[in-house]
Amino acid sequence: MNCIFCNIINGEIPGEKVYETEKSMAILDLFPLNKGHVLVLPKNHYEKLVEIPLEELQDMIQVAYKVTQGMINALNPDGYHLLMNNGKTAGQEIDHSHLHIIPRFSNDRVAFGWRHLKYQEEELKAYGEKLRHAIGT
Ligand SMILES: [Zn+2]
16 A cells, blocks of 8 residues: 555655654644644554544544644644544545644634535524434433
8 A cells, every 4th residue: 555644654754753652643744734734643544533443543632732732832823723634525635544733823824715604594403403313322
């Protein structure tokens, strides 16, 4: 399998690693939205969030927390994003799951182009009910 993140994790190609655990690795994104943009990767190859075993996802979140604290101390951003794109439609460009940590600075011109929809009356409740039913207790 030819996966750039697996290659970096295995040391076959260089990556700018900032932190790692037994299960996760945090590296600088080579095409950052802002400088200091970090990717947290599970060391095992999974494509999307729900394929990652919870134990490994918990480790990723702990790594993200620690890296974010370091990023705040090192870069003093005005804000930051944690986000994961899952699937090509959602903007996932590399099919090895990765959590973005993106520092934000006022006037940095980063934009995601979000447009917000509105629910029709009753539609909000219908979506809530549909999701509650699927999620379960
Ligand atoms: Zn991979």
